[in-house]
Amino acid sequence: MTASLTNLEKIVREAGSIALSHYKNLEHLKITQKSPRDFVTEADIAVESYLKETLSKQFPQFGFWGEESGQSENQASRWVVDPIDGTHSFSKGQYFWAVSVALEVNQEIMLGAVYAPALNDYYCAEKNKGAWKNGVPISVSTEQVLSSAMVATGFACIRSYLKENNLQRFCRIAEQTTGQRRFGSAALDLCMVADGQVDAFWEQELNLYDIAAGALIAAEAGATITDFKGNKGVFPKQILATNGRIFEQILSLM
Known part of the structure; x- marks a missing residue:
């Protein structure tokens, strides 16, 4: 079949x-x-x-x-x-x-x-x-300004006891955005980027099975998928998914 x-x-x-x-x-x-x-x-x-x-x-x-x-x-x-x-x-x-x-x-x-x-x-x-x-x-949002954006993230890095974690990065981005969400499912976070419910999502220390399907759905809906340095592709240990319009703005804070 x-x-x-x-x-x-x-x-x-x-x-x-x-x-x-x-x-x-x-x-x-x-x-x-x-x-x-x-x-x-x-x-x-x-x-x-x-x-x-x-x-x-x-x-x-x-x-x-x-x-x-x-x-x-x-x-x-x-x-x-x-x-x-x-x-x-x-x-x-x-x-x-x-x-x-x-x-x-x-x-x-x-x-x-x-x-x-x-x-x-x-x-x-x-x-x-x-x-x-x-x-x-579905397609990604049309938000163009980071200060008006809603973003989502997760903290698998803290669960893994990593010293290099997401807390300082979250604080930097939270100070520059209107809304922040932590839903608890990377797969769904990526789908929400795809559906325009949030304008960006990032997380570190994930596995491919956490994001493989969601990353494809987001990409096919028009999202830009990179690591925290802007390299394009699906990188489970670092993933940044945005609507593309606020990509450079949020990348500067990663």
Whole structure:
């Protein structure tokens, strides 16, 4: 079977339904810790197990890389999966978490889907063909002035106990912008850039499965994707996504 957004959507939505069934029964949710500040729930495991089994069966030509189960043998062409991006938010009953699935072929992200079941929002994109939210084409904002912008960020670096963290950078940017948000899911943050809900997002110390799908969706909606020095591309350890119009202004503060 050829991978497409159409057949991917059915699979990702079903994965979201599995996550939602656990979300509606949080009082019985089993939670363990992979490290002092990194949680995994039985929902993460269940969703990834479904995605790995289903994607591997329907598309045996592709390998698999999931946050919880690791990498399969074939990694030249692979599905890159975060079963629940925003696990901590999920476990607290908040809305900002998502299933993130991307298809990477020879180091290029070709398909991406980010589904937020609690918000009932489904984002997707295909390389060079555009991005959509709930079936409607989306594009980045037209904000041109950083002082009027709303930005989003995250603090995976603090969770990882890094001395080089995001706090001073956040303070610099917060002082120069109108609104700042911390939603707790990099996948959704990137989709919000794509949809014009925020004008820029940055974070450091992420993994490819956190951002692969969201970065494609943002790029296909017109976003500029770079590292903190302005080098274009998808850099999980440093990602800056903007609407392009405020790129130079925010880059000067990175």
